[in-house]
Amino acid sequence: MKNVLILGATSNLAQAMAKKFAAEGWSLSLAARNMELLQPVASDLQVRSKAEVQTVEFDATDFPSHQGFYDSLTTKPDAVICVFGYMGDQLIARTDFDEVRKTIDVNYTGAVSILNVVAADFEKRGHGSIVGISSVAGDRGRQSNYIYGSAKAGFTAYLAGLRNRLFKSGAHVMTVKPGFCRTKMTESLELPAALTASPEQVANAVFHGLEKRRNVVYTLWMWRWIMLVVQHIPEVVFKRLEM
C-alpha cells in the first residue's frame, strides 16, 4: 500500500486531498500543528474509507525540528504534499515586519526546510513524489499581495530547481497552482464562479497529475493562459494597473 504524507493537513485543500488519496487506497500520514483540529479529520477519514491514518505533530516554522520529525515517521512516504501556507494581510505587512516574516517563514523557509529533508531521502531511495502547493500569486508581483506572492514565487522557483536536481534519481516534483479556490481563506469573498475551483477539484487535479508525473499543474485550465497574459504585460503598463 502506498503512503502519502500531507503537511498542513487541517486545511480544506488538504482534507479534500486526504479524502481523494484514501478513496484511492493509499494510507495516510497527516501532519499539522494543531492536533486538536487534526484528530476529527483523521476519524472522519476512517469512517469514510477504513483507510490507515496516522497523525503527527508538525510545525512548519520550527525548522530545527524538521529532520527529527521526518526520521520519526514509522512509514516512509511514497508521496509528500506540502499544503501549508499563510496568506497574511498585505496591508498589515506594509508596516509590520513580523507579518512579513511569518508570511515568508511559512510559505518559503518552512517549506524549503522540510522538503530538503524529504528530497535527501527520496534521492537516496531513487523513488518518491513531492507535490508543492504554490500559487498563481507567485507568477507576478502585484500590489495587492506581493509579500505572499513573492514568498510563493520563491517556492515555485525552489520546486523547479528541486525537480531538475531529482530528475536523474527517479524522484519527481510537481508544482500546483490552484488559482481561486473555495476555502475558508476565501469564503467571505466574491469570486468569479467560472475561475474558482472547489477543494475537491484541486484534490483530483493533484491526484491525477501525480499519476501522470506532471510538472506544473494549474487546477483550472484557464489560469495557465490568464497568468501567461499577466506575465507578459510590459512592465511600463503593468506598474500603472490596479491589481
Added chain:
Amino acid sequence: MRKISDWGNYPVIEADVGGFDTADQLRQKLGKPGPVIAFGNGRSYGDASLQENILLTRRFSKFLSFDEATGELCCQAGVLLSEILDVFVPRGWFLPVTPGTKLITVGGAIAADVHGKNHHVDGSFGQHVLSMDVMRSDGSVMTCSPTENAEFFNITTGGMGLTGIILTAAFRLRKIETAYIREETVRAANLDEIMDGFEASNDWTYSVAWIDCLAKGDSMGRSIMMRGEHAKTVELLNPSHKHAPLKPKSGIKLDIPVMFPNFALNHWTMQAFNFAYYNMCRPGTHKSIVDYNSYFYPLDAIGNWNRIYGKRGFTQYQFVIPKEAGREGMRNILRRITDSGLGSFLAVLKLFGEQESFISFPMAGYTLALDFPISLKAMDLFKELDAMVAGYGGRLYLAKDSRMDAAMFEKTYPNADDFRQAIATLNDGETRFASLLSKRIGVTS
C-alpha cells in the same frame, strides 16, 4: 460582504458570510449579537438561508461514526447527501429518504424536513433522525430526539433553521443489495389516468410523475409515472451490472458554464421540450434497470442547471392539497396554470402519505412542483394559485418559496402561531435566528 443567493438566483443579496470548522468557532460567532441564519449548500430555492449575516455550514462536515450492524450513521450537519452516497452505496447502504437532488446538506435536509419519492411509505427525512445536537443562540448545545427534549426536536425538524444551528445528526441508512433501481415507467394520457396510476402504485417504494404543465384540453395533465424498487442482485441482467452490483459506472456529467440569456427559455422552447419528452416514452408500461443516480438525481448530472433561467432567476411553486380535494382541486389548479402558459418543463407530481408534524410541509395528498422564470405575470399567477391552494386546505413548501406572504402562511400552516411563539420563547424574545423567509412570513421580526 459578497453577493449570495439560493438555487433560484432570486433574490440575490449582499451578505456577510463566514463558516466554521469546530463547535467552538461557531460558539464564538454566535457570541456576536444580531440575527444569523445557517446556509448549507444553497439548494433551497428562495430565501430560506438568506439574510445579511450568514453562517456557512459546509466546512463542518465530518463523519463521526458508522455502525455496520445497524446502519446507524452519525455525522456533522454540513455533510452532503452525495458524500454519504459516495461512501456508503459501495458498502451496501442507501439514504432512508432523499429529495430530487443529492447536493444538499444533512442540516438542510432536517431543517426543511425534506421528502422523496418514498414519502407514501417512509415519510419525511426528519422521521428517520434518531437524535441530533443543536447549538442554541447562547452557545449551549441541546441534544434532542423523538424522546429526549422531544418538543425542541419537533420544532427543529422542518423549523427552517430558526431554533439554532444543527451540529450533528444520527440516522439509520437502509440496506441495499445493488446500486440499481428496478424501474417501471407508465405513460398517462391525462390527469385522471395519472391519479389512477398513483393509487395503483401504492405498493411501490418509490413513485413520482413528470407532468406536462403546458398541455391543454383532453391532454391536460398528461404525464409519465416513474415507479421503482431497489433492485435485488438476481434481478440484474446486464453482466457488467452483475459483476459489481454496488459500483455503477458514473454517467456523463454536463455543466452549464454561463447564465443563459433570459429569452432562451420561452413558451415555445419549453413546449417543444415537453412534447419531445412525453412522446419519447411510448404508451403503456416499460420496465428497466437503471442506476440510482439516473433514477433519483437526473438533474444533478447537469451542473448549474439553474443558469438556464438566466439572470432574472426562477422559483419553484410547490404546493400540496389534501387527498379529499385531490382530483377536483388539482384539475382546477392545473387548468389555471396551463391557461397562463407560464409553466416550464420541470414539473413533478406525487401522492404523499400521511404525516402529522408540527411545522413540516407534507400531508396526505397530492403535491405538484413546477418551476417558473421570475416575471410579474408569474407573481400575479401565484397570488391566484395561493387562494386556490388555501381554499382546498393545502399549503406551500417553505424550502422552495421566495414570495408567499404572512397571511398565506398563517392561513395554511395550522401551527403557525405556536411556531412563532416557540421561536420567540427559545430566543428569550430576541430575534437570533432569522432569514428573509422567516421575516416575510411573519415568524420572526
